[in-house]
Amino acid sequence: MKHLKLFSACLIMLPFLACTHQGMKVDTIENKVEELLGKMTLQEKIGQMNQLSPNGNIDEMAGLIKEGKVGSLLNLTDPELVNRVQEIAVKKSRLGIPVLMSRDVIHGYKTIFPIPLGQAATFNLEIVEAGARVAAIEASSDGIRWTFAPMIDVSRDARWGRMAESCGEDPYLNAVMGAAMVRGFQGDSLSDPTAMAACAKHFVGYGAAEAGKDYNSTFIPERVLRNVYLPPFEAAAKAGCATFMTSFNDNDGVPSTGNAFILRKVLRGEWNYDGMVVTDWASATEMIAHGFCKDAKEAAWKAVNAGVDMEMVSGSFLGNLEALVKEGKVSGKTIDDAVRNILRLKFRLGLFDNPYVVTDQKVKYAEEHLAKAKEAAGESVILLKNADEVLPLKDKVRTVAVVGPMADAPHDQMGTWVFDGEKDHTQTPLKALQEMYGDRVQVIYEPGLAYSRDKNIAGIAKAVAAARRADVVLAFVGEEAILSGEAHSLADLSLRGAQSELVEALSKTGKPVVTIVMAGRPLTIGKEVEESAAVLYSFHPGTMGGPAIAELLFGEMVPSGKTPVTFPKMVGQLPVYYAHHHTGRAPSGKETLIDDIPLEAGQTSLGCSSFYMDAGFGPLFPFGYGLSYTTFGYDKLVLSADKLKTGDVLTASVNVTNTGKYAGTEVVQLYVQDKVASVTRPVKELKGFQRVALQPGETRTVIFSLPVSELAFWNIDMKKVVEPGDFKLWLGTNSDEGLSAEFEVID
Numbered sequence: 117m118k119h120l121k122l123f124s125a126c127l128i129m130l131p132f133l134a135c136t137h138q139g140m141k142v143d144t145i146e147n148k149v150e151e152l153l154g155k156m157t158l159q160e161k162i163g164q165m166n167q168l169s170p171n172g173n174i175d176e177m178a179g180l181i182k183e184g185k186v187g188s189l190l191n192l193t194d195p196e197l198v199n200r201v202q203e204i205a206v207k208k209s210r211l212g213i214p215v216l217m218s219r220d221v222i223h224g225y226k227t228i229f230p231i232p233l234g235q236a237a238t239f240n241l242e243i244v245e246a247g248a249r250v251a252a253i254e255a256s257s258d259g260i261r262w263t264f265a266p267m268i269d270v271s272r273d274a275r276w277g278r279m280a281e282s283c284g285e286d287p288y289l290n291a292v293m294g295a296a297m298v299r300g301f302q303g304d305s306l307s308d309p310t311a312m313a314a315c316a317k318h319f320v321g322y323g324a325a326e327a328g329k330d331y332n333s334t335f336i337p338e339r340v341l342r343n344v345y346l347p348p349f350e351a352a353a354k355a356g357c358a359t360f361m362t363s364f365n366d367n368d369g370v371p372s373t374g375n376a377f378i379l380r381k382v383l384r385g386e387w388n389y390d391g392m393v394v395t396d397w398a399s400a401t402e403m404i405a406h407g408f409c410k411d412a413k414e415a416a417w418k419a420v421n422a423g424v425d426m427e428m429v430s431g432s433f434l435g436n437l438e439a440l441v442k443e444g445k446v447s448g449k450t451i452d453d454a455v456r457n458i459l460r461l462k463f464r465l466g467l468f469d470n471p472y473v474v475t476d477q478k479v480k481y482a483e484e485h486l487a488k489a490k491e492a493a494g495e496s497v498i499l500l501k502n503a504d505e506v507l508p509l510k511d512k513v514r515t516v517a518v519v520g521p522m523a524d525a526p527h528d529q530m531g532t533w534v535f536d537g538e539k540d541h542t543q544t545p546l547k548a549l550q551e552m553y554g555d556r557v558q559v560i561y562e563p564g565l566a567y568s569r570d571k572n573i574a575g576i577a578k579a580v581a582a583a584r585r586a587d588v589v590l591a592f593v594g595e596e597a598i599l600s601g602e603a604h605s606l607a608d609l610s611l612r613g614a615q616s617e618l619v620e621a622l623s624k625t626g627k628p629v630v631t632i633v634m635a636g637r638p639l640t641i642g643k644e645v646e647e648s649a650a651v652l653y654s655f656h657p658g659t660m661g662g663p664a665i666a667e668l669l670f671g672e673m674v675p676s677g678k679t680p681v682t683f684p685k686m687v688g689q690l691p692v693y694y695a696h697h698h699t700g701r702a703p704s705g706k707e708t709l710i711d712d713i714p715l716e717a718g719q720t721s722l723g724c725s726s727f728y729m730d731a732g733f734g735p736l737f738p739f740g741y742g743l744s745y746t747t748f749g750y751d752k753l754v755l756s757a758d759k760l761k762t763g764d765v766l767t768a769s770v771n772v773t774n775t776g777k778y779a780g781t782e783v784v785q786l787y788v789q790d791k792v793a794s795v796t797r798p799v800k801e802l803k804g805f806q807r808v809a810l811q812p813g814e815t816r817t818v819i820f821s822l823p824v825s826e827l828a829f830w831n832i833d834m835k836k837v838v839e840p841g842d843f844k845l846w847l848g849t850n851s852d853e854g855l856s857a858e859f860e861v862i863d
Contacts, residue, residue: 145460145463145464146460148459148463148468149456149459149460149463150456152211152213152459153452153455153456153459155211156184156211156455158438158441158448158451159183159184159185159438160184160185160210160211161451161452161455162185162433162434162437162438162451163180163183163184163185163186163187163434164184164187164213164426164455164458164459165187165420165425165426165427165433165434165437165451165454165455165458166185166186166187166188166426166427166431166433166434167186167187167188167189167190167218167394167426167427167428167429168180168186168188168189168190168429168431169189169190169191169429170189170190170191170192171191174192174197174200174201177189177201178204181201181204181205181208181209181215182204182208182209183209184209184210184211184213185434186205186215187213187215187216187426187458188215188216188217188218188262188426189201189215189216189217189218190218190219190428190429191218191219191535192217192219192259192260193219193258193260193536194258195257195258195259195473195474195475196475198217198258198259198260198472198473199259199472199473199475201215201217202214202215202259202471202472203472205471206471213459213462213468214462214467214468214471215471216261216262216313216458216461216462216465216467217259217260217261217262218260218261218262218263218264219255219260219262219263219264219535219536220263220264220265220533220535221251221252221255221260221263221264221265221312221536222263222264222265222267222281222533222534223235223247223251223265223531223533223534223658224247224250224251224254224489224534224537224658224659225251225254225255225258225260225480225536225537226254226480226481226536226537226538226541227250227251227254227480227481227482227485227486227488227489227541227658227659227660228489228530228531228534228537228542228658228659229247229250229251229488229489229492229493229658229659230492230493230496230531230654230655230656230657230658230661231280231281231531231532231533231636231655231656231658232265232266232267232280232281232282232283232293232297233279233280233281233282233283233284233636233637233655233680233681234492234493234496234531234654234655234656234657234658235247235283235293235492235496236282236283236284236289236290236293236680237495237496237497237498237655237677237678237679237680237742238492238495238496238676238677239289239677239678239680239783239805239807240492240495240807241292241293241296242296243488243491243492243495244293244296244297244300244492245296245297245299245300246300246488246492247297247300247488247489247492248265248266248296248297248298248299248300248301248314249300249301249303250300250485250488250489251263251300251301251312252300252301252302252303252310252311252312253310253479253485254479254480254485255312255536256309256310256311256312256473257310257473257474257477257479257480258473259472259473260312261311261312261313261465261467262312262313262315262358262359263301263312263313263314263315264315264317264361265281265297265301265314265315265317266283266293266294266297266298266301266314266315266316266317266352267281267282267317267318268282268283268290268291268293268294268316268317268348268349268351268352269281269282269290269317269318269320269321269322269323269345269363270282270285270286270287270290270323270324270344270345270348271284271285271323271681272285272323272324272681272682272690272691272692272693273323273324273325273327273328273690273691274328274609274637274638274639274681274684274690275327275328275329275605275606275607275609275687275690276323276325276328276329276330276605277330277532277599277600277601277602277603277604277605277606277636277637278322278323278330278600278601278602279323279600279636279637279681280531280532280533280600280601280636280637280655280656281532281533281601281602282323283348283680284680284681284739285680285681285682285693285694285695285739286680286693286694286695286739286802287343287344287345287347287348288347288801288802288803288804289680289802290347290348291347291348291350291351291352292351294316294348294351294352294355294357295351295352295354295355297314298314298316298352298355298356298357299355301313301314302314302356302357302358306358306464306465306466307464307465307466307469308466309466309470309473311465313358313359313461313465314352314357314358314359315357315358315359315360315361315394316348316349316352316353316357316359316360316361317360317361317363317396318361318362318363318364318365318372318396319349319360319361319362319363319372319378319379319383319393320341320345320346320349320363320367320372320378321334321336321341321345321363321365321367321372322334322363322364322365322372323345324336324345324365325365328605328690328691329605330602330603330604330605331364331365331603332365333365333366333367333369334365334366334367334368335367335368336367336368337368338830338834339795339830339834341367342830342834342836343829343830346382349383350387353383353387353389353391354387357391358391358392358461358464358465359391359392359393359394359461360383360389360391360392360393360394361393361394361395361396362375362379362393362394362395362396362399362424363396363399364396364399364402366406366408369408370408371399371402371403371406371408372399373395373396373399373400373402373403373418373419373422373424374403374408374409374415374418374419374422375422376421376422376423379393379422379423379424380422380423383423384423390457390460391457391461392425392426392457392458392460392461393423393424393425393426393457394424394425394426394427394428395419395424395426395427395428395430396428397428397429398428398429398430399428399430400412400415400416400419400424400427400428400430400432400433401415401430401431401432402430403415403418403419412430412431412432412435412436413432413435413436413439413440415430415432416432416433416435416436416437416440416446417436417440417445417446419432419433420433420437420440420446420450420451420454421445421446421450424454425454425455425457425458426454426458437451481541481659486659486660489658489659489660490660490663490664491664492658492660493654493657493658493660493661493664493665494664494665494667494668494673495676495677496654496655496657496677497652497653497654497657497664497665497668497675497677498652498653498654498675498677498678498679498741498742499650499651499652499675499677499742499743499744499745500645500651500652500653500737500741500742500743501645501648501649501650501651501743502649502650502743502745503649503650504628504649505745506588506628506630506649506650507630507650507652507668507669507671507745508668508669508670508671508674508745508778509557509588509669509670509671512587513557513587513588514557514558514587515557515558515560515585515586515587516549516557516558516559516560516586516587516588516589516590517560517561517562517579517582517583517585517586517588517589517590517627518545518546518549518559518560518561518562518590518592519561519562519563519564519579519582519583519589519590519591519592519618519622520563520564520565520579520590520591520592520593520615520618520632521563521564521565521566521567521568521570521592521593521613521615522545522568522592522593522594522632522633522634523544523545523546523561523563523590523592524544524545524546524547524561524563525544525567525596525634526539526540526542526544527539527542527597528567528568528595528596528597528598528634528656529542529544529597529634529656529657529658529661529662530542530597530656530658530659531597531600531636531655531656531657531658532597532598532600532601532602532604532636532656533601533602534597537658537659541659542658542659542661542662543659543660543661543662543663544661544662545590545592545632545661545662545665545666546559546561546592546662547662548662548663548665548666549590549662549666549669552663552666552667553666553670560582560585560586561582562575562578562579562581562582563575563579564576564578564579564618565613565614565615565618567596567613568593568594568595568596568599568611568612568613568615569596569599569612569613570613570614571613571614572614573614573617573618576614576617576618576621579618579621579622580621580622580624580625583622583625583627583629584625584627586627587627588627588628588629588630589622589625589627589628589629589630590630590632590669591618591619591622591629591630591631591632591648592632592634593611593615593618593619593631593632593633593634593644594611594615594633594634594635594639594654595611595612595634595635595636595639597636597656599612599636600635600636600637600656601636607687608687609637609638609639609640609684609687610639610640610641611639611641611644616643616644619631619644619647619648620643620647622647623647623648628649628650629647629648629649629650630648630649630650630651630652630669631644631645631647631648631650631651631652632651632652632653632654632665633651633652633653633654634654634655634656634657634661635653635654635655635656636655636656637655637681638679638681638682638683638684640684640685640686640687640736641683641736642685642686642736645736652665652668652669652675653677653679671745671778674744674745674746674778674779674780674781675742675743675744675745676742676744676780676781676782676783676807677742678740678741678742678783678785678850679737679738679739679740679741679742679850680739681693681739682694682735682737682738682739683735683736683737683738683741684735684736685731685732685735685736686730686731688728688730688731689728689731689735692735693739694738694739694740694799694800694851694852695739695798695799695800695801695802696798696799697796697797697798697799698796698799699726701724701725701726702725702726703725703726703727703733704725705733707725707727707729707733708729709729709730709732710729710730713729734852738850738851738852739802739850739851740783740785740802740849740850740851741849741850741851741852742783742850744776744778744780744781744782745776745778745780746774746775746776746777746778746779746780746812747774747775747776748772748773748774748775748776748780748782748810748849749772749773749775750770750771750772750773750847750848750849750854750855751770751771751773751855752769752770752771752817753768753769753770753847753855753856753857754768754769754770754857755767755768755845755857755859756768757859758858758859758860759859759860759861759862760824760859760860760861760862761824761861761862761863762824762825762838762861763824763825764823764824765821765822765823765824766821766822766823766824766845766859767819767820767821767822768786768819768820768822768845768847768857769817769818769819769820770784770817770818770847770855771815771816771817771818772784772808772810772815772816772817772818773810773813773814773815773816774810774811774812774813774814774815775813776812777812778812779809779810779811779812780809780810781807781808781809781810782807782808782810782849783805783806783807783808783849784805784806784807784808784818784847784848784849785802785804785805785846785847785848785849785850785851785854786802786803786804786805786820786822786845786846786847787800787801787802787803787845787846787848787851787854788800788801788803788822788827788843788844788845788846789801789843789844789845790827790829790839790841790843791841791842791843791844792841792842793829793831793839793841794831794832794833794839795829795831795832797829800846800851802851803820803822803826804820804822806818806820818847820847822845824838824861825838827843827861838861839861840860840861840862840863841860841861842858842859842860843858843859843860843861844856844857844858845857845858845859
């Protein structure tokens with residue numbers, strides 16, 4: 117009995133012992149931080165707050181590193197140089213603090229995955245996490261331990277080129293995708309040599325740049341900021357994202373790099389974030405151009421007091437903080453807090469224990485990495501149209517004409533923000549079709565245009581001639597990688613060059629035209645959709661895009677991608693997004709459009725509702741839209757209750773049946789509307805999704821659990837609450853189609 121009592125006592129103590137052990141781990145790092153901080157001079161502390169880009173020239177940096185004036189370096193990709201820098205820092209500086217190596221590794225390092233917008237189109241958190249894991253394994257093999265991703269700016273204006281880096285227009289989708297990327301980059305433990313510290317950017321509101329023009333101002337009121345733009349960042353913080361980056365924009369007149377409200381009140385105060393905050397490239401001194409700071413000294417003063425820990429490249433901290441501390445404008449505690457965050461990250465990454473990198477690792481382009489990249493590319497492609505089931509290509513197809521400037525564009529296929537991808541490793545659609553299906557079909561290649569902006573129409577005649585010889589035409593159009601990304605905003609989103617003329621000429625041959633679009637954003641392709649028998653939309657798909665698209669065309673893969681952003685009919689609709697608010701005069705769909713207005717009509721308001729006379733009543737394609745080679749039926753939507761309290765969990769289920777003849781995967785989407793509230797609410801909000809694979813004829817009951825607490829929003833009193841009242845719920849195939857039911861939240 118004594119032994120039994122002792123065993124029982126041990127069982128009771130186990131949770132305490134486990135917690136104590138975990139606490140010791142945390143305390144050990146904090147103790148090490150405090151011990152090291154106590155040894156540092158003010159200059160050495162400020163040095164840790166300084167990030168530089170040597171552009172490969174280490175010799176000129178060596179002196180600063182020895183003096184302890186460099187906390188992080190950008191853009192070193194040679195592991196031997198990385199080791200040389202670390203040897204200088206560890207062995208020749210007074211305190212031996214290692215340097216944190218960083219790089220923009222956005223959607224792959226060597227093995228390039230689809231651009232983030234394309235990854236969002238997969239609605240597959242596992243494949244997104246896997247992509248970030250592959251990127252971390254490859255980049256860390258060269259000593260890179262910090263990446264500036266994920267970008268989780270809610271992006272609702274396709275004119276903004278950096279939409280390509282985002283996960284689209286929806287806060288929930290950005291939140292869950294961003295968290296998945298954080299998990300992938302950071303792995304199970306930051307101390308793992310294959311882990312990279314993730315960086316949630318750009319904090320905050322950058323995606324709402326006025327007129328879709330990069331670096332432009334934003335005007336987001338606090339309630340919208342909290343309800344729409346902050347949730348993805350809060351999710352990243354909860355996922356353990358190691359760092360945050362401030363954004364370039366000023367919001368309501370305050371640049372993010374000098375915004376204490378978002379950095380101190382929200383990030384540190386409300387979310388209890390203990391990670392590190394870095395500026396974007398020179399965004400500290402750019403506050404001078406904003407007219408927010410007089411000079412670099414004031415920029416350093418405002419940035420550090422607002423809550424920035426490290427400055428990227430502009431040098432105002434290193435040059436001015438010592439004087440600002442002596443003048444009493446920046447406190448010693450503020451400096452210490454910033455350096456604590458930097459040192460804590462370095463200890464968590466294990467850099468003090470192992471600052472060096474093994475130089476002979478062979479992990480780049482590993483077979484399993486390429487397989488994951490191909491899987492991601494295939495799942496990212498969206499089938500927008502498939503008239504007469506022209507796809508997948510049938511056995512009766514004997515000759516295929518491959519045309520268009522994007523059919524064999526290995527560089528552009530990788531997309532924006534690819535510093536380290538190598539086009540020689542890119543597998544293009546043309547090469548994939550020739551190698552994978554050349555024994556089954558004759559492939560005739562006539563590009564028609566040399567590149568996406570090519571206006572020389574001389575080659576179109578050859579492409580048309582090739583089309584006339586073929587059973588089906590595969591037209592690969594879109595935009596080059598350089599046409600999207602940072603500083604690549606566009607006012608016109610139509611196909612560039614003579615691509616539209618090419619598609620039109622091909623359509624006039626009478627042969628079925630399958631148009632495959634590769635782009636970094638939604639393009640206004642309504643005309644081309646009408647002229648095509650089928651349309652596949654592939655946001656720049658990366659290294660393995662070719663084989664993935666080839667298998668989709670021939671039915672070895674079945675499309676399952678969904679639009680992560682609303683596709684506009686024309687640029688004048690922008691910004692356009694599904695989660696808009698009701699107006700007092702919503703359109704009925706019966707209003708008079710411009711072509712129907714009679715001549716010399718009397719002045720009338722044409723129905724007194726909110727619509728465009730020339731664009732009609734909706735987008736080209738709604739959010740969450742995407743077809744399959746098969747079809748899916750929904751029935752028997754059931755809610756677990758029609759009245760719930762705020763602490764309850766609502767269960768919603770629906771039967772989904774594969775009603776077609778191909779095996780396929782459907783993305784079942786859950787939307788909710790708060791029908792009446794203290795402030796107007798969106799007409800719908802995405803609250804969940806599931807990918808469901810079904811065989812022909814198979815039915816599955818898909819079940820969602822929705823905590824009522826997730827219906828909370830920032831109300832008229834600026835409090836985050838669930839307000840009692842009536843709600844509507846949809847389960848369906850996109851944001852426009854689905855079965856609906858209603859429920860009530862009670863006090």
